Amino acid sequence: xxxxxxxxxxxxxxxxxSPVSAQAPSSPRATRGCFRGKPAAECSAFWxxxxxxxxxLSNSGDEIDRLPLFTWEVGVMKNxxxxxxxxxxxxxxxxxxxxxxxxxxxxxxxxxxxxxPIDVSAGxxxxxxxxRVAVSANDYLGATxxxxxxxxxxxTRSTSWSLGGRLGALPGVVAGGGxxxxxxxxxxxxxxxxx
Numbered sequence: 001x002x003x004x005x006x007x008x009x010x011x012x013x014x015x016x017x018s019p020v021s022a023q024a025p026s027s028p029r030a031t032r033g034c035f036r037g038k039p040a041a042e043c044s045a046f047w048x049x050x051x052x053x054x055x056x057l058s059n060s061g062d063e064i065d066r067l068p069l070f071t072w073e074v075g076v077m078k079n080x081x082x083x084x085x086x087x088x089x090x091x092x093x094x095x096x097x098x099x100x101x102x103x104x105x106x107x108x109x110x111x112x113x114x115x116x117p118i119d120v121s122a123g124x125x126x127x128x129x130x131x132r133v134a135v136s137a138n139d140y141l142g143a144t145x146x147x148x149x150x151x152x153x154x155x156t157r158s159t160s161w162s163l164g165g166r167l168g169a170l171p172g173v174v175a176g177g178g179x180x181x182x183x184x185x186x187x188x189x190x191x192x193x194x195x
Contacts, residue, residue, distance in 0.1 A: 031044050032044060033045045033046060033047075034046040034047075035047050035049075035169060035170070036138075036139045036140075036168070036169035036170070037077065037085070037109070037117060037139040037168070037169070038114070038139075039079060039082065039083065039111045039114050040079035040080075040081065040082050040083075040085075041082070041114075042114075043079060044078065044079060045076060045077065045078040045079065045087075046076070046077055046079075046085075046139075047074075047075070047076060047169075048073055048074060048075035048076065048077055048087065048089045048107070048168070049073070049074055049168065049169060049170075049172045049173045049176070050071075050072070050073040050089075050166050050167065050168045050172045050176075051070075051071070051072055051073075051166065051167050051172045051173075051175040051176035051179065052069075052070070052071045052073075052144055052164050052165065052166030052167070053068055053069070053070055053071075053164050053165060053166075054068065054069045054071070054144060054146060054162035054163060054164025054165075055068055055069075055162060055163060055164060056068075056069070056160055056161070056162050057161040057162055057163050058159075058160055058161040067095045068095065068164075069093060069094075069095045069146070069162050069164070070093065070094045070095070070179060071091055071092070071093045071094075071166075072091065072092045072093075072176045073089040073090070073091040073105075074089060074090055074091075075087055075088050075089025075090060075107065076088070076089075077107060077109060082111075083110060083111045083112075084108070084109065084110055084111070085108070085109040085111075085117075086106070086107070086108055086109070087106070087107050087109075088104065088105065088106045088107060088123075089104075089105055089107060089121070090102070090103070090104055091103045091104070091105060091123075091125075093125065099152075101125040101126045101127045101128075101150065102125065102126050103123050103124055103125030103126065103130065104123050104124060105121040105122060105123025105124075105130065105132070106121065106122065106123060107119055107120070107121040108120045108121070112135075115137060115138045116135070116136075116137065117135070117136055117139060118133070118134070118135050119132070119133070119134045119135075119136075120132070120133055121134075125148075125150065127150040127151045127152075128148065128149045128150035128151055128157075129148070129149050129150075130146060130147065130148040130149075130150075131146070131147045131148075132144055132145065132146040132147075133145050134166060136166070136168055139168045139169050140167065140168055140169055140171055141165070141166075141167060141168075141171070142165065142166045142167075142168065143163070143164070143165055143166070144163070144164055144165070144166050145161070145162075145163050146161070146162050146163075146164075147159065147160070147161050148160050148161075148162070
């Protein structure tokens with residue numbers, strides 16, 4: 001399932017970067033891309049680099065749904081109006097050692113204020129589907145609510161809800177990289193303990 005997800009992700013990112021025609025802007029539009037998300041007056045397009053940690057709100061009875069959910073996302077969004085942006089991101093989720101999934105999620109952003117974006121995304125993962133609503137301050141720090149339907153490693157299917165916080169832009173890159181480094185060090189330590 002990894003190869004079809006990669007193809008879909010590349011197509012989605014290409015579409016998100018394509019110019020939107022026949023749309024009259026209501027305010028001056030910038031023509032430059034940005035690393036951190038900003039409205040159309042400042043950026044034409046921007047990167048999505050997010051790391052989030054969420055706690056389960058519901059318990060399906062499966063052990064995996066009681067663990068924190070770690071999510072890394074990378075993608076691109078394009079401002080298509082003064083207050084709207086569209087795009088997509090590829091993601092990797094981890095909820096327990098050895099239980100992870102990859103996915104692809106198209107995204108819609110509404111700029112409630114220049115420093116207050118609201119994101120809505122829905123997509124597929126290697127084990128099911130997910131939907132998410134998030135709000136952030138200056139694209140640095142935010143909160144997210146997620147619903148996910150997924151197959152568990154032991155053959156059962158569950159729906160889980162989680163609520164958490166997320167870091168975006170450079171803090172998201174730093175937190176995501178740091179957590180991956182910690183994960184690999186912990187895994188190596190565990191591997192050494194069983195020798």
